[in-house]
Amino acid sequence: MARRTEWPDDGSDSSRAGKEPSSQDPGEQARAICLRLLTGMPRTRRQLADALRKKGIPDEVAEDVLSRFEDVGLIDDAAFAGAWVESRHRGRGLARRALARELRTKGVDSALIDEAVAQLDPSQEEATARALVDRKLRATRGLERDRRMRRLAGMLARKGYPEGLALRVVRQALEEEGEDVDDLEFGSF
Template sequence: MAQWPNRRAEPPDDLGWTEDADPESVARKILLDQLSITARSRHELEERLARRNVPEDVAGRLLDRFEEVGLINDEAFARAWVDSRQRTRGLARTALAAELRRKGIADETARTVLAEVDPGDEEDAAGVLVRKKLRSMRGLDTQVATRRLVGMLARKGYSPGLAYAVVKRELGAPEWSGDDE
């Protein structure tokens, strides 16, 4: 089996295509291969088929059929994506919305899924991120630690108000021992 330098890289475009290959069979194989790895949005699959030079009419017909039978479901994909990224990366709704947009999820679907995110869970996730980062900040001045922690939360999509509140709460915890306390 051929090895590509980057495991996430796409295989060369000529794989699967022969002179007498049926474009629909090749496209179906591409879709099934992609979906066997992980769930994907319709938009991502459309892009992959286009990169592999699958005719648009064939791609559209197959994508529609895969949606009909439930193999492609953007709302379920978005829910799973939000759950995973919130759990593993601690991302806030703002960052999650941007990621869903890049994945080609419709704004209405993204709003529906993101509305299900509990603000309390979001605050808890921010607290976990801050506590984890605080372990490496022992001995830092409280102002420096505050600035770095709020910046980290901002990069993960948290609002300034929530970021400051969580950082203030965590820095006030007895486990924190900055230089100026």
Template sequence: MTESPYARRRRRSSARSRGPEGPAASSPAASDPEPDPREVARAIVLRQLTASAKSRKQLEDKLADRNVPEDVAREVLDRFEEVRLVDDAQYAELYVRSRASSRKLSRSALRRELASRGVTGEVAEEALEQRTDDDERADAAELVRRKLPAGTDLSDRTERDRAVRRLVGMLGRKGYAPGLAFSIVQEELAARADGAELDGELDGTYPDPS
């Protein structure tokens, strides 16, 4: 029997209402439950810790950037601290060791960097105890030896003073106090001159590294 135009229209209308996968249903956005903010926060923290060690403040900032409610962030991070996956003391110890080795930073510079990551007070000071005065002097001297060009004419007062200012400034940017920086530069220049008497005293002026 030939299908009537009316029947064909009804069949097409019914197919459209069912959609490609059967009877019409509410959209996924409307039917799917909202994700648990705690699970979202946990996933963010785990991704961050997988990439590299982080302080609690760094993780708090990342969760805030992702609009995780503050109370949820606090609860999740408290739990991570309980299981020692977030540990500012351990983080600070590793951070000081790594940055002192790779960048030869002074304790004052390391203290500032830790503070910017939310690690201060007793936790920071205990981590910084890894570094002694002798460690700092040795690292500063190594930096000077590394940065002083081999061809520097130390017998030329102008060239020598220019090298002093540049080297003291370099140490200052790494957090070394001006007096200590100048003392170490003097020692290293004298050693480079192999004990020979230099043309006059080293210029006692040096740039303020701040």
């Protein structure tokens, strides 16, 4: 259960309006900043630390506040990473590599990233790649075979799919559509 912070009644409504309290206590300011940022969406510890640094909160105060937030469960990088992987894979069709890259930019620890992307099994990843190709396939009709292959495989590459998987899925989709892909020479995309 989160500890409730009582703000002194100085006549202003700054604490009720979602703004940092007007007191000069850096601890109170840090708590208010973190709570405001966490209200909109979950954040990683590093994202919050960066925000506190930008607001001029001393590092030792920020560390204390962030540790307390972790202790009470308001900051949980493992849960953040798991939810991120689930959401971005389902919603945008991103593969493990792209998801890991996004989590790294958000400051999630490598071990937590590995755990989070491990929840995607290879068959699930391949099924998602196939669904992406099936949606894009219609838009490439009428283009020459090589161009279709490049567009479809390139789309999967941008979403982080490995080259071998991307080419296999694209070839299967084109074959099922009746394209002759046996003589395709397709290098690295």
